[in-house]
Amino acid sequence: xxxxxxxxxxxxxxxxxxxxxxxxxxxxxxxxxxxxxxxxxxxxxxxxxxxxxxxxxxxxxxxxxxxxxxxxxxxxxxxxxxxxxxxxxxxxxxxx
Amino acid sequence: xxxxxxxxxxxxxxxxxxxxxxxxxxxxxxxxxxxxxxxxxxxxxxxxxxxxxxxxxxxxxxxxxxxxxxxxxxxxxxxxxxxxxxxxxxxxxxxx
Numbered sequence: 001x002x003x004x005x006x007x008x009x010x011x012x013x014x015x016x017x018x019x020x021x022x023x024x025x026x027x028x029x030x031x032x033x034x035x036x037x038x039x040x041x042x043x044x045x046x047x048x049x050x051x052x053x054x055x056x057x058x059x060x061x062x063x064x065x066x067x068x069x070x071x072x073x074x075x076x077x078x079x080x081x082x083x084x085x086x087x088x089x090x091x092x093x094x095x096x
Numbered sequence: 097x098x099x100x101x102x103x104x105x106x107x108x109x110x111x112x113x114x115x116x117x118x119x120x121x122x123x124x125x126x127x128x129x130x131x132x133x134x135x136x137x138x139x140x141x142x143x144x145x146x147x148x149x150x151x152x153x154x155x156x157x158x159x160x161x162x163x164x165x166x167x168x169x170x171x172x173x174x175x176x177x178x179x180x181x182x183x184x185x186x187x188x189x190x191x192x
Contacts, residue, residue, distance in 0.1 A: 002136055004100070004146065022190050029192035040098055040186035050100065050186055052148050090136035090146055094118050096125035 001061065002090040003053040013080035014047050020076050021049055027069035033060025047082065054092075097157065098186040099149040109176035110143050116172050117145055123165035129156020143178065150188075 009017035021039050028037045036054035055061040064070060105113035117135050124133045132150035151157040160166060 001139075002148075004148075018189070025190045025192060031192075034192065036192070038191040039189045041189050043097075043185040043187060049189075050184075052098075052100075088146075089139040091139060093114070093135045093137050093145075094121045095134040096121060096127075096130065096132070 001055050001058065002092055003051070003055070003061065004088045004090060005051040005053065006086045007049045007051075007077070008045075008082045009047045009049065010080055010082045011047060017049065017077060017080050020073050020080075021051075024069060024073040027067070027073075028064065031060070031064055031067070033057065034064050035060075097151050097154065098188055099147070099151070099157065100184045100186060101147040101149065102182045103145045103147075103173070104141075104178045105143045105145065106176055106178045107143060113145065113173060113176050116169050116176070117147075120165060120169040123163070123169075124160065127156070127160055127163070129153065130160050 007017065007021070018041070025037060025039050028034050031037075033056040034053065035056060036052065038052045040050045040052065042048035042050065053064075055064065103113065103117070114137070121133060121135050124130050127133075129152040130149065131152060132148065134148045136146045136148065138144035138146065149160075151160065
């Protein structure tokens with residue numbers, strides 16, 4: 001299963017948000033059921049970050065969301081984001 | 097570079113859109129500079145499809161967008177989509 005998460009930083013907090021998100025990627029690499037976890041920054045709006053995530057199954061996603069590093073990162077982001085993150089769940093249909 | 101493209105099918109055209117997009121994935125697999133081209137369907141709104149795409153460089157993206165199969169697919173989609181596709185360009189910052 002796939003999650004696409006979009007986060008918009010406050011204009012003055014872009015560097016801080018980027019740092020927290022990069023730190024999160026490093027921690028997530030230890031997670032057994034998280035298959036893909038890629039951080040991006042928008043080319044048109046540098047305050048917009050996007051995660052493209054793939055999990056082995058729903059249990060792996062729940063495990064990811066329950067980790068201390070995930071909770072710590074999102075606690076740290078709370079006052080740095082311009083709006084609530086947009087989290088969308090997808091099923092993969094096909095790929096090259 | 098990364099492209100995230102979101103397409104919303106008309107309610108009555110979901111199957112036709114899915115078929116065109118799956119056909120496109122099969123053709124894109126022949127493209128040399130297209131590294132990732134993954135089709136998804138939203139878990140919350142089955143009329144919403146999302147492509148996650150990675151290209152070797154801008155030239156590879158331009159080549160992809162200029163192919164007959166890409167043009168043919170998007171011509172075929174024209175009357176089947178509920179709204180204009182949302183195409184967003186990203187740079188990858190980090191990944192596991």
